[in-house]
Amino acid sequence: MREPKVLIQTFNDVEVKRMLNVFKGDYYLSLRNKLILMFFVDLGIRNLELCTLSSLDVRDSVIKIHGKGNKERHLYISPLLKKYIIKYERVKEAYFKDKIMTDSSFFLSQNGKTLTVVAIEVVVKKAGAEAKVRKHIRCSPHTLRHYYAQKQLRLGLDVYSLSRLLGHESTVITNHYLQSIQDEQILELAKTTSPLMNL
Numbered sequence: 001m002r003e004p005k006v007l008i009q010t011f012n013d014v015e016v017k018r019m020l021n022v023f024k025g026d027y028y029l030s031l032r033n034k035l036i037l038m039f040f041v042d043l044g045i046r047n048l049e050l051c052t053l054s055s056l057d058v059r060d061s062v063i064k065i066h067g068k069g070n071k072e073r074h075l076y077i078s079p080l081l082k083k084y085i086i087k088y089e090r091v092k093e094a095y096f097k098d099k100i101m102t103d104s105s106f107f108l109s110q111n112g113k114t115l116t117v118v119a120i121e122v123v124v125k126k127a128g129a130e131a132k133v134r135k136h137i138r139c140s141p142h143t144l145r146h147y148y149a150q151k152q153l154r155l156g157l158d159v160y161s162l163s164r165l166l167g168h169e170s171t172v173i174t175n176h177y178l179q180s181i182q183d184e185q186i187l188e189l190a191k192t193t194s195p196l197m198n199l
Helices: 013-020 028-043 047-051 079-095 117-130 141-154 159-166 171-192
Strands: 062-066 072-076
Touching: 013 028, 013 117, 013 141, 028 047, 028 079, 028 117, 028 141, 047 117, 047 141, 072 159, 117 141, 141 159, 159 171
Parallel strands: none
Antiparallel strands: 062 072
């Protein structure tokens, strides 16, 4: 039997803006959490990929991502993301100045340890709760990845290029995002073209 097709639902632009504005402070944890959200929104990376990022992976204009199956890819750093990376690195250096560091991860806990997948999920969940995201939308890093994918397609990026950016093996998975957008548009159109409503 064929599995039912699932419409991939994600955040809208307003919700993403509100989530990014949840963390406003200039202190380490607030800046770190804001930048974590920005990485998901602007790069579309997986939670585990973010956790395993080392400081050496974040370069001047690109970020080296260690993807599934030890496959590496490089993602471009946008000017806005670069601005926050510089700010974060400055605050991070001052915050850990007098502490003995053992982990070289780009994102660290307040104790200087590598962040876990669960810790990142908590950050996203908190942002979603405070931003009052619609209740049926799951507040998770993967939902932000869905947002990135659908936003890129809406901005005109082709499916093949998007699959490369997402680190997909083929365009089969990526096509689900395009299909979801098309289904969403059809549903919106159907609201205004109901035969009963137009009698």
